[in-house]
Amino acid sequence: MPISGSEFDFVRTLVRREAAIVLEPGKEYLVEARLLPLARAAGERDVPAYVARAMRDRAQHPKIVEALTTNETSWFRDSSPFQAFEQRMLPDILASRTDDRVLRVWSAACSSGQEAYTVAMVAHDRLAAAGWRLEITATDISEEMLARGRAGRYSQLEVNRGLPATHLVKHFQRVGADWQVSDQLRRCVRWSKLNLAAPFPPGPRYDVVFLRNVLIYFDTATKRDILQRTARTLRSDGWLLLGGAETTLGVDEAWERVVIGRSAAYRPQARIPAGR
Structure with missing residues (x-):
């Protein structure tokens, strides 16, 4: 079930208040995608049920803010x-x-x-x-x-995102399937x-x-x-x-x-x- 307008307003107000991040109308899909893992971890049937819980339970608020923080990154990004x-x-x-x-x-x-x-x-x-x-x-x-x-431990997929091979060899050590920064x-x-x-x-x-x-x-x-x-x-x-x-x-x-x-x-x- 998609989140309602009031549920979206609750989330966007929370994130704006706590982190000053602006979620414009039309970003409901993003909220649903980011909060679905939290809903599952909390044992709720879907995202609307989880948001309803968060309205009653302030302990969920930091989790919501963190989930909606964009964590896109790579090595030497934009060079x-x-x-x-x-x-x-x-x-x-x-x-x-x-x-x-x-x-x-x-x-x-x-x-x-x-x-x-x-x-x-x-x-x-x-x-x-x-x-x-x-x-x-x-x-x-x-x-x-x-x-x-x-x-400082990264997967092969993560080191493949922009890290030159020379830097990988010089500054990382292999640890199982991952790479560890020196x-x-x-x-x-x-x-x-x-x-x-x-x-x-x-x-x-x-x-x-x-x-x-x-x-x-x-x-x-x-x-x-x-x-x-x-x-x-x-x-x-x-x-x-x-x-x-x-x-x-x-x-x-x-x-x-x-x-x-x-x-x-x-x-x-x-x-x-x-x-x-």
């Missing part, structure tokens, strides 16, 4: 942002910084960790050779995705839960923030708020990378757009005072 990171951002930071020899990167909405580990593969050896340390903060709203990222790279990444629509916790200022393919799920006001708070997490000479379908233009004009090869990056136009 050009990582080329910009390697060929422009890293050299600029290494050349201009003499005091603090730590590169701090934030992978926001990191999903199951492919982006964070891609950054580590690109930067680790170059930084180590220059006497620098790499610190990556990987955050996501989904505890399940964070657990997968911490484990301990060296795993030590570079710290994982924590974060809702981008909520205030950010205190933390370091980052050199590079990967905020890719997530703003598209928010309305304009939420996008602007996230961008403004993200600016306050960046060093004054820091860089922001967005997804190919995302931009700060027309949303938050406090950013300078910089074209690097086939990619665009963003920098704060003026020094941003610390804060979240």
Whole structure:
């Protein structure tokens, strides 16, 4: 049985309130597909029955929000942002910084960790050779995705999605039918839960923030708020990378757009005072 209009409204209101994700009318099919496993696990006969239960049982709410969080990801996704990171951002930071020899990167909405580990593969050896340390903060709203990222273990199908064979051989070990990220790279990444629509916790200022393919799920006001708070997490000479379908233009004009090869990056136009 398909979900009713009132059931869909309950789910979309819940997800909007808890995660600021906008589910437009017409996305009923997505809600049904994502909630069906939860309904089965809860012993309910179908999705409408599960939603009715969730209306009475607040313990189901985090499960619904997590189920409706998009977890699409791959290694070196879109490739050009990582080329910009390697060929422009890293050299600029290494050349201009003499005091603090730590590169701090934030992978926001990191999903199951492919982006964070891609950054580590690109930067680790170059930084180590220059006497620098790499610190990556990987955050996501989904505890399940964070657990997968911490484990650093991926199926053959997952490593086939964009991971060059040279990196697979160098940075992974075979574990049964899966592939395990090396301990060296795993030590570079710290994982924590974060809702981008909520205030950010205190933390370091980052050199590079990967905020890719997530703003598209928010309305304009939420996008602007996230961008403004993200600016306050960046060093004054820091860089922001967005997804190919995302931009700060027309949303938050406090950013300078910089074209690097086939990619665009963003920098704060003026020094941003610390804060979240």
